[in-house]
Amino acid sequence: MGDQPAEEAPSGADKSIIKSGGGGGGEEVEVRKGPWTMEEDLILINYIANHGEGVWNNLARSAGLKRTGKSCRLRWLNYLRPDVRRGNITPEEHLLILDLHARWGNRWSKIAKQLPGRTDNEIKNFWRTRIQKKVKDGESGECASQMIAADDAGGSCSHGGAGCLDGVMTTAQPNFPTYPNAVNSAGAHGHEAYAPAYSTPESSTSETYWNFEDFWPMQS
DNA sequence: AAGTGGGTCAACCGCGTACCA
DNA sequence: CTGGTACGCGGTTGACCCACT
The missing domain is CATH 1.10.10.60 (Homeodomain-like)
Incomplete structure (x- = not known):
């Protein structure tokens, strides 16, 4: 997966500079905003698989994600957790x-x-x-x-x-995280990306979409 | 065929609370 | 006891897709 360079600024993605906390450090950190990329998800999942969740600000820094702890937590809780049920x-x-x-x-x-x-x-x-x-x-x-x-x-x-x-x-749908990257190649908006893959199973193996269940075993 | 409006979803923001030094 | 930091929650916004005109 690493061969596909994560788009630094997917459409809609934003960057801003924030001062890291700690009072007086004054270290400026670049923070990404906007939709998550597949690579970011991979990093987050891998890190949590190895270190567990919690201490989100520290997690974001340690994992090398240019995201706030808040953003990481939200992404994990709402989409990346293995027990999250997506769908209707x-x-x-x-x-x-x-x-x-x-x-x-x-x-x-x-x-x-x-x-x-x-x-x-x-x-x-x-x-x-x-x-x-x-x-x-x-x-x-x-x-x-x-x-x-x-x-x-x-x-x-x-x-x-x-x-x-x-x-x-x-109908309930399986986990299908969505990515702005997929939008570019598939011409579909992120959250729509899993829909056609779901309704037309033959297309679900396309490299454009990836099944979360395919992905999780990799973590262990 | 093109344009417009509505619907849906992901993500961000601000505030309140809990915990720790 | 006080101040600071991190976390969690609810509200809101922005972007995209689809259906309708």
Whole structure:
């Protein structure tokens, strides 16, 4: 993998200079922002496999990643962890999210703990893009709860299919980290990269996409 | 065929909390 | 007890793709 040079500045990637902490050191460190590259992921995964997670700022420095500890932590927790489940929210999960949100509100991390393999970020996005919108629509049409309940039951409400989730939460996808590099070669946006690979298995072996499950055994 | 708007997702930012010296 | 540092969480933004006009 090392033969493919990591693009120092993939589209959207940004660099900035920050002062490293420690009070008085004043050492300036270049920090990368934006989408993660495959090489960065490899470095992070390798480092955590060897040293374990935690102490993120130190980890970022030691691993040679030009990222903040925060960024490393986020990337690991949301995408690189082996137990992260990517893909569509199942009806059961949907129901659970609704229930837990009704109980706890926007305590996404708390809710995520009840959904093995799901991340707070994923649940948060799901809520904002699917449920919140639907509730909003329902406010004008007075049947938000009906719509949600109908969706959970695999049915539909009088609002029709505009916000219907039925079609999108039936299958779970395996882990497929995404990269801006893949965008360049495949002409697809990062988060879309795994979708065609998933729906058309014959294309999943393309060098453009790489299966996370293929990758993990390498770490041990 | 081209342009526009909406939807989705990944990543960043700021704040609060916990821990340690 | 106080100050500093790191971590974790929730909110927000930016970029891209797809569907519709």
